[in-house]
Amino acid sequence: VDKAATRRKFVLVKRDVQNKAFEVSEELEKDLKNLAKLTESDDFDQAEVQKKIDGILEKIASDSGGED
Structure with a gap:
């Protein structure tokens, strides 16, 4: 196999x-925003959160390398 x-x-x-890292981070960011909205109220469902x-x-x- 040549160097090129x-x-x-x-x-x-x-x-x-x-690309995978970008997709994952964007997906996680969305999940975190949704979670933040859930926890804004004082009577949020703790089990769901x-x-x-x-x-x-x-x-x-x-995503952080489960394959060793």
Whole structure:
């Protein structure tokens, strides 16, 4: 394999990772905004909020390299 092919592969992988990270961060940002709205009232459903927090944490964990 020549260096140019390796370089192209690196660029493609880097772009894929950056695109995925962007999509994930935007999705997480949306989840966090929705969660903030839920917790604005004094009588929010704590179980629902905790469930959403757990979901966000799972997304972060699965996107931060669950494949070793």
